[in-house]
Amino acid sequence: MASTASSTPSHGHNGHGSVGLAGLVVGAIGVVFGDIGTSPLYTLKEAFTPHYGLVANHDTVLGILSLIFWALMIVVTLKYVTIIMRADNEGEGGIMALMALAQRTLGKGSRSAYAVGILGIFGASLFFGDGVITPAITTLSAIEGLEVAAPKLHAYVVPLTVLVLMALFATQRFGTHKVGKVFGPITLLWFAALAAIGLHNIGQSPEVLKAFNPLWGARFFIEHGWHGIFILGAVVLAVTGGEALYADMGHFGAKPIRYGWYFFVLPALMLNYLGQGALLLDNPAAAKNPFYLGIPQWALYPMIVLATAAAVIASQAVITGAYSVARQAMQLGYIPRMQIKHTSKETIGQIYIPAINWTLMLAVITLVLTFRTSTALASAYGVSVSGTMLIDTLLLALVARATWPRHRTWVLPLCVLFAVIELAFLVANGVKFLDGAWFPVVLGLLVFTVLRTWRRGRELLHAEIRKEGIQLDTFLPGLMLAPPVRVPGTAVFMTAQTGVVPHALLHNLKHNKVLHERNAFLTVETLNVPYAARDRRLKIDSIGGEDFYRVVIRFGFMETPDVPLALMRSCDQGGIHFDPMDTTYFASRETVIASRHRGMPVWRDKLFAVMHRNAAPATGFFRIPSNRLVELGAQVEI
Structure with missing residues (x-):
């Protein structure tokens, strides 16, 4: 993606060039729906684990299926697909884009x-926790099918x-564009198989279709009392x-995702859930898987192989999302700069971040080796998802109240409904804290600490530079009273x-x-x-005479800044022309020294110093050629 104004998406489908809508729908199905599409592997199985103490009788099965159906309709279909995708930040989604949109409305x-x-x-920190757990639980759930086919293969699952x-993580460098082409047809086959298996089982026990009636969900809570809410810890997995x-x-854009969900993914998922329920009505012992x-x-x-491929695709969905959130956090100043690679010439937004990729891989594999079964991981799952969904709802309410005057009268009451449901999910998952739910909470807090430390550290660093700095308006006149030797060319500081x-x-x-x-x-500026x-x-503004200029270049948070290209296109604006062969860039690379009794606790100062030392240089991030660059060091104490 070019970093100049021409990169603003204005052609095709949301900036996707010549890629047609049908191709984008298939690509979206191949990348975006993998996470939610593999939930049938473990959702109903988890609901009937000993943790919840439920028996797979007629009323309980219909009640849980009803809760799953209405959770999908209210949380995913109504909230995410229908409403929240309207709260896009110029085509971009995700919690960081929504946060920036909400902040813009508040001043x-x-x-x-x-x-x-x-x-x-x-x-966003909780979303990274989800990005670690999803690949682990979906892949484990798929490969655990070997235990059903041949119990002796148990030792090979992990x-x-x-x-x-x-x-999976080794192939990320090829990009979601190429991966989507491969994954799209596989996921289409996966959802078709889900629907076919579901229809086959529904035919054995059509009674299960009663689960569409929300009264069965209400009846479940009436029969199980106040502690019936805990089953939402399994329902949220759907x-x-x-x-x-x-x-x-x-x-991929909102329209391809909506089409894929409404007309293909949602029907296939519900048919499979209903098929599993029909099997339980006919044979309650099948609740073990x-x-x-x-x-x-x-x-x-064949289904184990297909499920494993689908699990890989499920992992792809959150990995791709993690790249998007990481780039937005990077541009907004919440994490250190990292190398970003663009993987598609046609599709805006398709990127690969090596540092995020390998960090996720290590965390996911550590998780698999620690928990070892999908049932153990299910206890850890749900907290980060519920927390992220609740924060999305709160931010959506702010955006709707400030910027949707025609729609807020019905969106805001729905936000209250969403918040009540998601709070219930959060409480239901919170009781599993000691069983594994501590992991995403601890991971989220660690990521949050890193993000806030980087943000606060940068503020302190800039404050120290300002405090010790000399004002240009007073420095330049004094400098020109006894000017140094002038040399040809343009210097950009x-x-x-x-x-x-x-x-x-x-x-x-x-x-x-x-x-x-x-x-x-x-x-x-970002x-x-x-x-x-x-x-x-x-x-560009002329200051102080004698060929001095103040230049400000602005980029959006989804752009990769290219400073030389932006300066070349200045077209002599402000009376200065930037010839790339006659321009030298000067940058200072600060060495941060942690000290006591300053802005942050010393351990956070040291953490920031380590991150600052290992961050990608701003000059590389801004695509400044190394043969036109002079870097000069400076020490700053914070």
């Missing part, structure tokens, strides 16, 4: 905007799971992946502080004792919109 720098930032970052996951649909919206025990014997091994003399200029004057013919003080408009991209 920059306000306390409310700060609180929304904290909320959004915590939700090693095979690790091998499959390693292969809606995991809702946030991934929203986070991946920038990869209703998915695989409902498959004819001749199709069992990169600085995050407008109005302050860059350290790189001071060091250049001190050590080289020269000043270039033309000097530009460049600041790069807007809280995905793509910067052409008229907001570049601003």
Whole structure:
């Protein structure tokens, strides 16, 4: 994706070039729906584990199926697919995009905007927790089918799971565009198989169709009393992946995702859930694994292979979403800069971030080796999903109240309904804290600490630079009273502080004792919109005479900044022309030193110093050629 204004998506389907709608629907099915599409592997099985103490009798089966159906309809269909996808940030989705949208409605720098930032970052942290658990539980659930076919193969389940996951993460560098082409047809086959198996089992016991009646869900709660709410800890497994649909919206667009859900994915999922329920009505003993025990014997091994492929695709959905959220967090200043690779020339938003990929891989494999079964992992699942969904609802309410005057009268009451349901999910999963739910909570808190430490550390770093800095308005006139030797060419001094003399200029004057013919003080800003408009991209002002200029370049949070390209397209704006062969970039690379009794506890100072030292250089992130770059060091104590 080009980083200039021309990159704003304005052609095709949401910026997807020549890719047709049908192709995008297939691609979306192949990448986006994998997480929610593999929930039938473990949802109903988990509901009848000893943890909940339920017996698979007629009323209980119909009650749980009714709860699953209405959870899918209310949380996924109504909230995510129908409503929240309208709250796109210029085509981009996900909790970070929604957070930026909500902050824009509250005004920059306000306390409310700060609180929304904290909320959004915590939700993004929980989403990363989901990104770790989903690949582990779906792949384990699929390969555990071997135990149904041949119990002696139990010892091979965990090693095979690790091998499959390693292969998945190793192929991420090829990108979701190529992966989607392969995964799309496989996922189409998977959902068709889900529907076919479901129809086969429903035919044996049509009584299960009564589960569409919400009264069966209400009856379940009446019969089981207040502790019946805990079954929602299993029901929520059916809606995991809702946030991934929203986070991946920038990869395929809202319309392909909606079409795929309404007309293909939702019907196939419900047919399979109903088929599993029909099997339980006919044979309650099948509750130990209703998915695989409902498959004819001749199709069992092919279905295990297909389920494993679908599990890989489920993992793809959250991995892809993690890339999107990470890039948005990076551009908004919440995590250190990392290398980003674009994997498609046709489709905007399809990226690969190696550091995120390998970190996720290590975390997922560690999780598999620790918990070892999908039943153990199911106890850890749900907390992060419920928390992220609840935060999405709160942010949606803010956006709807501020920017949807025509629709807020019905959207806001629905947000109350969503919040009540998601709070119930959260409580139901919270009681499993000691059984494994602690893992996503601890992981989310760790990620949140890292994100907040980086954000706060950058604020302290910039404050120290400002405090020790010299104002340009007073420095330049004094400098020109006894000007140093002037040399030909243009010098671009990169600085995050407008109005302050860059350290790189001071060091250049001190050590080289020269000043270039033309000097530009460049600041790069990230807007809280995905793509910067052409008229907001570049601003150049002449300051102090003697060929000094203040330059501000703005990029959206979904763009990859390309500073030299943006300057080349300035077209002599402001009286200066940036010839790439005659321009030298100067940047200071600060070494952060942690100290006591300053802005953060010393352990957070040290954590920030480590992250700052290992972050990708700003110059590389801004695509500044190394042969035109001079870096000068400086120490800053925070």
